[in-house]
Amino acid sequence: MAEPFDPTTHSHRRFNPLTNEHVLVSPHRSKRPWLGQIEAPQPVDLPAYDPKCYLCPGNARASGEKNGQYQNTSVFVNDYAAVLPPPGPIAPAAPHPLLTTQPMQGACDVIIFHHRHDLTLPRLTLEELGKVIEEWIRVYKMRGAQDGIKYVQIFENKGSIMGCSNPHPHGQSWSLSEIPTIPATELQSLKRYANNPDVAPSDAPRGLNGRPCMLCEYANFEVQDQGRVVVQNEHWVALVPWWATWPFEILLLPHHRHIPSLVELTEDEKVSFASIISRITIRYDNLFSCSFAYSMGIHQRPIPLKDGDSGANADDDVAHLHLHFFPPLLRSASVRKFLVGFELMAEAQRDISPEQAAERLRACSEVHYMNSAAATQ
Amino acid sequence: MAEPFDPTTHSHRRFNPLTNEHVLVSPHRSKRPWLGQIEAPQPVDLPAYDPKCYLCPGNARASGEKNGQYQNTSVFVNDYAAVLPPPGPIAPAAPHPLLTTQPMQGACDVIIFHHRHDLTLPRLTLEELGKVIEEWIRVYKMRGAQDGIKYVQIFENKGSIMGCSNPHPHGQSWSLSEIPTIPATELQSLKRYANNPDVAPSDAPRGLNGRPCMLCEYANFEVQDQGRVVVQNEHWVALVPWWATWPFEILLLPHHRHIPSLVELTEDEKVSFASIISRITIRYDNLFSCSFAYSMGIHQRPIPLKDGDSGANADDDVAHLHLHFFPPLLRSASVRKFLVGFELMAEAQRDISPEQAAERLRACSEVHYMNSAAATQ
Ligand SMILES: [Zn+2]
Numbered sequence: 001m002a003e004p005f006d007p008t009t010h011s012h013r014r015f016n017p018l019t020n021e022h023v024l025v026s027p028h029r030s031k032r033p034w035l036g037q038i039e040a041p042q043p044v045d046l047p048a049y050d051p052k053c054y055l056c057p058g059n060a061r062a063s064g065e066k067n068g069q070y071q072n073t074s075v076f077v078n079d080y081a082a083v084l085p086p087p088g089p090i091a092p093a094a095p096h097p098l099l100t101t102q103p104m105q106g107a108c109d110v111i112i113f114h115h116r117h118d119l120t121l122p123r124l125t126l127e128e129l130g131k132v133i134e135e136w137i138r139v140y141k142m143r144g145a146q147d148g149i150k151y152v153q154i155f156e157n158k159g160s161i162m163g164c165s166n167p168h169p170h171g172q173s174w175s176l177s178e179i180p181t182i183p184a185t186e187l188q189s190l191k192r193y194a195n196n197p198d199v200a201p202s203d204a205p206r207g208l209n210g211r212p213c214m215l216c217e218y219a220n221f222e223v224q225d226q227g228r229v230v231v232q233n234e235h236w237v238a239l240v241p242w243w244a245t246w247p248f249e250i251l252l253l254p255h256h257r258h259i260p261s262l263v264e265l266t267e268d269e270k271v272s273f274a275s276i277i278s279r280i281t282i283r284y285d286n287l288f289s290c291s292f293a294y295s296m297g298i299h300q301r302p303i304p305l306k307d308g309d310s311g312a313n314a315d316d317d318v319a320h321l322h323l324h325f326f327p328p329l330l331r332s333a334s335v336r337k338f339l340v341g342f343e344l345m346a347e348a349q350r351d352i353s354p355e356q357a358a359e360r361l362r363a364c365s366e367v368h369y370m371n372s373a374a375a376t377q
Numbered sequence: 378m379a380e381p382f383d384p385t386t387h388s389h390r391r392f393n394p395l396t397n398e399h400v401l402v403s404p405h406r407s408k409r410p411w412l413g414q415i416e417a418p419q420p421v422d423l424p425a426y427d428p429k430c431y432l433c434p435g436n437a438r439a440s441g442e443k444n445g446q447y448q449n450t451s452v453f454v455n456d457y458a459a460v461l462p463p464p465g466p467i468a469p470a471a472p473h474p475l476l477t478t479q480p481m482q483g484a485c486d487v488i489i490f491h492h493r494h495d496l497t498l499p500r501l502t503l504e505e506l507g508k509v510i511e512e513w514i515r516v517y518k519m520r521g522a523q524d525g526i527k528y529v530q531i532f533e534n535k536g537s538i539m540g541c542s543n544p545h546p547h548g549q550s551w552s553l554s555e556i557p558t559i560p561a562t563e564l565q566s567l568k569r570y571a572n573n574p575d576v577a578p579s580d581a582p583r584g585l586n587g588r589p590c591m592l593c594e595y596a597n598f599e600v601q602d603q604g605r606v607v608v609q610n611e612h613w614v615a616l617v618p619w620w621a622t623w624p625f626e627i628l629l630l631p632h633h634r635h636i637p638s639l640v641e642l643t644e645d646e647k648v649s650f651a652s653i654i655s656r657i658t659i660r661y662d663n664l665f666s667c668s669f670a671y672s673m674g675i676h677q678r679p680i681p682l683k684d685g686d687s688g689a690n691a692d693d694d695v696a697h698l699h700l701h702f703f704p705p706l707l708r709s710a711s712v713r714k715f716l717v718g719f720e721l722m723a724e725a726q727r728d729i730s731p732e733q734a735a736e737r738l739r740a741c742s743e744v745h746y747m748n749s750a751a752a753t754q
């Protein structure tokens with residue numbers, strides 16, 4: 001006779017309704033020994049100012065241009081931008097119907113989070129984090145208002161194992177003439193949900209025009225269930241999603257009302273946004289007592305609404321603001337997860353379950369290990 | 378006035394008709410300086426036999442079981458399998474319609490390519506490579522015939538930067554009770570193409586029942602165009618696909634007739650398969666004079682046809698055998714591409730164009746650098 005299902009023992013797959021992909025979970029395997037690559041430790045004794053850093057105040061960048069003597073945040077155009085401003089070239093004819101090309105224009109910005117070389121988001125004050133949030137909003141509005149820009153992607157790569165070449169705290173913003181694959185897929189899923197007559201009524205907030213919002217519904221369920229919640233406050237919840245691919249992946253989103261983008265945040269919501277970013281990134285650093293590497297990205301309405309937009313594309317206006325944190329570390333500061341082999345050829349796969357990961361993160365302190373009594377003695 | 382489009386200068390995106398995803402190409406950016414992580418060099422002086430290797434002949438594995446004194450290839454069940462044999466548990470009820478679970482059963486096998494610890498595919502003789510191919514066919518048939526197995530994924534992770542913990546030449550095979558996300562998506566795309574009445578007639582081979590096969594059509598076009606072809610022989614073509622994500626990605630597939638799986642290969646086709654695998658993996662090693670890391674996977678009919686199958690699921694029987702090689706190295710043995718940030722949050726992105734990558738690989742020798750006159754003097 002078949003056993004009852006135990007999510008901490010039995011291999012199973014979970015469906016990600018945002019991307020329509022599955023992840024294979026093998027929780028019984030999380031104790032296998034590690035024989036593979038060990039990451040080099042990150043430098044810990046960084047100077048507050050590094051004369052060789054191209055992001056520090058006053059220093060010269062690759063273009064020869066000098067950074068200002070900025071305080072807190074600063075934004076400039078990436079010297080090695082992946083896309084360049086319009087006008088673009090004429091779209092070429094396809095050599096075969098299977099081989100298509102779309103020219104892409106846009107802009108790539110670097111967003112410096114703080115003037116100090118040695119800090120990171122978890123080590124900023126809430127006031128300083130508030131300034132980072134304002135900078136994200138400013139860049140999103142500025143780029144999103146430009147002609148031909150259809151999408152703004154704000155993200156942060158943290159740590160050399162994520163390919164980040166400079167520890168100076170910074171993120172990026174890529175603004176593009178087309179909506180990229182992943183947000184386009186997510187928006188498709190949200191739209192399908194908003195228009196699905198079979199969605200059962202619930203006490204979750206509703207999206208625009210009273211339509212169901214999949215992410216409002218999901219956040220509402222998780223706040224009630226608590227099994228995958230890491231931290232929450234009045235407006236926001238940070239959780240390890242049911243379908244998480246990365247060991248300690250976090251989805252951060254508003255749970256109390258439908259919010260399409262950063263632009264719609266109230267002052268209260270910004271304050272609690274800064275607070276929850278601080279709390280989760282401190283827990284991340286404390287998990288393995290290291291500067292915890294990740295890629296973080298903000299998904300929201302592709303660009304801010306323009307005057308007179310309201311109603312025009314209302315059918316497509318289904319975005320609910322959320323942040324993804326994808327961290328590669330698996331079991332220590334030096335043992336990472338690799339997205340290779342089966343995962344590149346077949347399907348995402350994880351060992352520890354999302355519930356186990358959430359439990360580990362809930363057990364972490366919210367006092368940063370570098371500021372703890374033991375560290376400062 | 379807009380410029381004419383130049384694929385070596387202008388940012389553009391290309392569509393991948395297998396996965397329905399785009400890749401953003403930024404060819405103007407391929408000369409940016411590298412400031413990031415440098416990979417540790419791989420050990421080069423490996424012994425032919427390593428007493429501590431769990432794959433070498435006669436040695437004990439984690440389970441305590443000892444490997445036989447095998448010659449050439451050997452296959453055993455992975456001691457840390459991601460899925461376990463049936464019977465599985467009862468599928469649980471979903472706690473919410475958005476949180477679904479499917480139990481997964483199956484088997485994970487390790488396929489050793491050669492008894493010598495210090496060899497790799499590019500350093501095997503064609504006869505030895507032929508034995509690896511026979512082992513792939515044997516495992517695919519054996520697992521694919523088992524009850525409840527719906528899919529067999531054969532793959533190889535090579536190199537510590539791909540998370541491969543042991544340099545002993547080996548691959549894996551994961552056999553599963555469901556078809557995973559990526560091959561399911563590819564099969565969907567192939568099926569749509571096979572049933573598309575708008576596909577223009579061409580001189581490419583046709584799929585089963587005379588339907589169009591997207592991969593036969595694509596291979597046929599590339600063999601005529603030559604711009605992305607790395608090497609080809611009578612039966613096979615290895616090319617950097619139009620939509621390649623990894624810098625030196627290769628798609629290897631038969632171009633002269635429609636072949637659903639390894640089982641259908643003739644003796645001649647196996648001989649030329651061994652030859653082209655040797656030629657491309659030697660070129661890979663020669664590109665940066667190192668043991669070139671990659672993930673390789675075989676996509677084919679999910680499991681071999683069973684007796685009496687013919688006709689039953691003919692509509693879904695659209696697979697065309699092909700191999701993907703996804704190598705992370707970008708510009709030297711120590712500088713890799715990272716799939717992070719924008720790529721995790723928005724869309725795959727590459728700097729050098731697929732045509733430039735193919736040209737680089739075409740310029741490589743087919744004599745392995747370790748066997749060249751200079752190396753053996
Ligand atoms: Zn998202």
Ligand SMILES: [Zn+2]
Nearest residue numbers: 563676699701
């Ligand atoms: Zn494929």
